[in-house]
Amino acid sequence: MSRLHVVSGKGGTGKTTVAAALALALATEGRRTLLVEVEGRQGIAQVFETEALPYEERKIAVAPGPDGGGVYALAIDAERALLDYLQMFYKLGGAGRALKKLGAIDFATTIAPGLRDVLLTGKACEAVRRKDKRGRFVYDAVVMDAPPTGRITRFLNVNDEVAGLAKIGPIHNQAQAVMRVLKSPETAVHLVTLLEEMPVQETVDGIAELRAAGLPVGGVVINMTRPEVLDTGEVDIAANGARRGIAEALAEAGLRGGRRGAAGVKWADGLIDPLLEEAREHAQRVDLERAEHAELAGLDLPTYELELLPEGVDLAGLYRLARDLRKQGPI
Amino acid sequence: MTADASLPDDRATDDGTPDAATPDAATTDAGAADAAVTDVSPPGAGAASSRHTAPSPSGRGALHSPAAHLEVDPLLDDPRTRIVVCCGSGGVGKTTTAAALGVRAAERGRKAVVLTIDPARRLAQSMGISELDNVPRRVKGIDESTGGELHAMMLDMKRTFDEIVEAHADAERARAILDNPFYQSLSAGFAGTQEYMAMEKLGQLRSRDAWDLIIVDTPPSRSALDFLDAPKRLGSFLDGKFIRVLMAPAKAGGRAGMKFLNVGMSMMTGTLSKIMGGQLLRDVQTFAAAMDTMFGGFRTRADATYRLLQAPGTAFLVVAAPERDALREAAYFVERLAAEQMPLAGLVLNRVHGSGAAQLGAERALAAAEALVDRDRAAAEEPAGDRSENLGGDGIVDLAGGKADSRTADGHSPAAADPRTTDDTPSAARLAAGLLRLHAERMHVLARERRTRDRFTALHPEVPVAEIAALPGDVHDLAGLRAIGDRLASRERTADDTRQTEG
Numbered sequence: 001m002s003r004l005h006v007v008s009g010k011g012g013t014g015k016t017t018v019a020a021a022l023a024l025a026l027a028t029e030g031r032r033t034l035l036v037e038v039e040g041r042q043g044i045a046q047v048f049e050t051e052a053l054p055y056e057e058r059k060i061a062v063a064p065g066p067d068g069g070g071v072y073a074l075a076i077d078a079e080r081a082l083l084d085y086l087q088m089f090y091k092l093g094g095a096g097r098a099l100k101k102l103g104a105i106d107f108a109t110t111i112a113p114g115l116r117d118v119l120l121t122g123k124a125c126e127a128v129r130r131k132d133k134r135g136r137f138v139y140d141a142v143v144m145d146a147p148p149t150g151r152i153t154r155f156l157n158v159n160d161e162v163a164g165l166a167k168i169g170p171i172h173n174q175a176q177a178v179m180r181v182l183k184s185p186e187t188a189v190h191l192v193t194l195l196e197e198m199p200v201q202e203t204v205d206g207i208a209e210l211r212a213a214g215l216p217v218g219g220v221v222i223n224m225t226r227p228e229v230l231d232t233g234e235v236d237i238a239a240n241g242a243r244r245g246i247a248e249a250l251a252e253a254g255l256r257g258g259r260r261g262a263a264g265v266k267w268a269d270g271l272i273d274p275l276l277e278e279a280r281e282h283a284q285r286v287d288l289e290r291a292e293h294a295e296l297a298g299l300d301l302p303t304y305e306l307e308l309l310p311e312g313v314d315l316a317g318l319y320r321l322a323r324d325l326r327k328q329g330p331i
Numbered sequence: 332m333t334a335d336a337s338l339p340d341d342r343a344t345d346d347g348t349p350d351a352a353t354p355d356a357a358t359t360d361a362g363a364a365d366a367a368v369t370d371v372s373p374p375g376a377g378a379a380s381s382r383h384t385a386p387s388p389s390g391r392g393a394l395h396s397p398a399a400h401l402e403v404d405p406l407l408d409d410p411r412t413r414i415v416v417c418c419g420s421g422g423v424g425k426t427t428t429a430a431a432l433g434v435r436a437a438e439r440g441r442k443a444v445v446l447t448i449d450p451a452r453r454l455a456q457s458m459g460i461s462e463l464d465n466v467p468r469r470v471k472g473i474d475e476s477t478g479g480e481l482h483a484m485m486l487d488m489k490r491t492f493d494e495i496v497e498a499h500a501d502a503e504r505a506r507a508i509l510d511n512p513f514y515q516s517l518s519a520g521f522a523g524t525q526e527y528m529a530m531e532k533l534g535q536l537r538s539r540d541a542w543d544l545i546i547v548d549t550p551p552s553r554s555a556l557d558f559l560d561a562p563k564r565l566g567s568f569l570d571g572k573f574i575r576v577l578m579a580p581a582k583a584g585g586r587a588g589m590k591f592l593n594v595g596m597s598m599m600t601g602t603l604s605k606i607m608g609g610q611l612l613r614d615v616q617t618f619a620a621a622m623d624t625m626f627g628g629f630r631t632r633a634d635a636t637y638r639l640l641q642a643p644g645t646a647f648l649v650v651a652a653p654e655r656d657a658l659r660e661a662a663y664f665v666e667r668l669a670a671e672q673m674p675l676a677g678l679v680l681n682r683v684h685g686s687g688a689a690q691l692g693a694e695r696a697l698a699a700a701e702a703l704v705d706r707d708r709a710a711a712e713e714p715a716g717d718r719s720e721n722l723g724g725d726g727i728v729d730l731a732g733g734k735a736d737s738r739t740a741d742g743h744s745p746a747a748a749d750p751r752t753t754d755d756t757p758s759a760a761r762l763a764a765g766l767l768r769l770h771a772e773r774m775h776v777l778a779r780e781r782r783t784r785d786r787f788t789a790l791h792p793e794v795p796v797a798e799i800a801a802l803p804g805d806v807h808d809l810a811g812l813r814a815i816g817d818r819l820a821s822r823e824r825t826a827d828d829t830r831q832t833e834g
Contacts, residue, residue, distance in 0.1 A: 010421070010422055011420060011421020011422035011423075012420075012421060012422020012423065012652065012654075012657070013422065043656075046656070090602070090605065099602070102573050102576060103573035104573050106564075106573075107573050114516060148421055150449065161516060165512055165513065165516050165611060165614070166608050166610065166611040167608075167610055168608050168610060169608020169609070169610070169611065170605070170608065171608060171611065172608060196805060197451075197453075197804070197805040197807075198451050198805055199422075201451065201452065226772075229765050229768050229769050229772075230762070230765040230766070230769065234757055234762060234765065237756070237757065237762065238762040238765075238766065242757075242759045242762050244759075245758075245759025245760075245762075245763075246759050246762055246763040246766065248759065249703055249759050249760040249762075249763035249764075250699070250763050250767075252703075252706075253699035253700075253702045253703050253763070253767075254698075254699055254702070255691065255695070255699050271688050271691060272766075273687070274686065274687025274688035275688055275766040275767070275769070275770050276766065277687055278686065278687075278688075278766075278769050278770055278773050279765070279766050279769050280803075281803040282769050284803040284804060285803055285804075288803075288804055310772070310775050310776075310779075311775075311779070312655060312779065
């Protein structure tokens, strides 16, 4: 069972929402989960409808149910993580400030290749491994709202890159330690996608990259699925054979422009073309979605589906998504 | 601007755009107030906004259509428009919009080049730029009858960086830099390199002067603003004091009268060595030494690119989908561009849904659908002879001859003539219910999109908006790009045309 869940996905697929729902879903039966974000976007705060998160682990939600656990959240800030790290390992409080003044901290967290990513993943791994006084894990699971699919392998694998750059020394050692966690079965990288061509393509490519880098792939979360109401065949029937009947049915259901009899049916008939146009677009999308579904099925990975919430995801919607995830078995 | 002249008169008042003197962010600098109309705004948008200089009485507070309409064709046609930058958060269709603008500009007579960062594979193939060679290629299949051309390229950030080094250092020094492990990581890995190199490439394309319009896509960053910040960040590092300290710790620490700094320095170099490890520190130092002569150059180039982005010939288009997060990011971006005095042409709202039957509201459509399904189900449970309403086609055609209103009373009918069950062929009632449900779904989408858009335009009524009606599938050929361009330039506002009224 994984304890570090890294959630990635193409931009616009809802990975922050899915990460939040997953953290909630994993927090049942008294478990504690930590939800971390690494991109400084304050996406978690928006999803949970709270004020901006500080660099501090704080409880932001209680999981539903009698023995619901808690979701804690942390917005990891690379600069603060570096200063903490320096303090922790080198007792460098004052020197840290001097380094900052000189631009060295800025250099390390924004310019130096890979260092930023080591700091971000390092902090998440630290939370995964942290134990309390009685030797139990402080968090039962850590969920990371990670960078998008296009950058995820480089982000997670950057420790390898740093390890190659710094062949010895503390950065090297730190990177190696982080990498050991990320490549272990303790970690699972999940990709969020929509049933659209580009996100699915990126998912397929992303999984190949993750596998090539030896990073453990978890599951695919198909987000914002919509029910199939009518397919191409049915729309064809509606457009061709059944038009008259549909006009009558509409009129009968009261959509007749206040007219009676044949005039009402005629009025209803005027609705059919625009409705059919919408139905054709829907059917075309259904066809595309079926093809994309088949493509994802070919990946041979566990998949999870989350329905589109028509009114957008508010807090209640988030709990609903968490419930839906839980119903689909362990992730 | 003949295109402007053909605008319907009522639009000017309808749009309720604040005039140029409205104290919005673009004109806070009093000295620039004049320029805001003529110079700072991009040429196309400048013409568009001058149309609105007569303040309308209904003005900003008007409930109806608070935003001006962004006219894309005048912007693309104006020879003074030299650079169009498409920016926005991930997944909103920036690349596709940039490509579509390129196709449209070329087919309207511009000699255009599109700089894409990370296009979808099939889109890249359709434009013939799936190979990364860092050089613009002419796109085939463009209608060049108006004298235009389209070139396109995909950015190779490492190669772009290498080329800068090669162009600005002698061969020996260039080799030393290119072989340095720290440089190799920096050029391929640093999160801001892509942004920096995109802007660098833009500067190069612009200085070659081979195209009269450059359309730039921006990288999929942590935040949409990285491409503004990264060049400055890298530039300030490359000629900042930190790297000088790295380069010559002894010299920096030895300056007279800087005792505090002196202590700090020696502590720092020791610390750096401890943290980074001696070998990495040496790599960085060698890199810094080799780059020494180029530092000033980097700052100068970053500054030049930044000024280029502020120049009157540049037009920023913020691309967004009509979704909460994307529009929140777009609003942030609009504010940031104003703060940086970057010329914003407007917002492109991508994938907006419309409906030809907007007079039929969602609630009513759903209620009717439910009534039809109930009736269908009830009829299905009755003996076969009574199922008159459930039939597809034939059965009901018979009924339609004028006594539709009496159908419910009609118990014996052609039903028996059609033995098909509702499972094989959907009944007309079920099809109608399906159509109505889809329509209700569409109307919900419309309402949500309109709400998010209205929130944006309430915050930024000064920003002209163009909408692109949603296509059912992905775009990956020139025909698709043309269709996007047509929709973008069309004056119809998808959501406005479909204000929901119960029918």
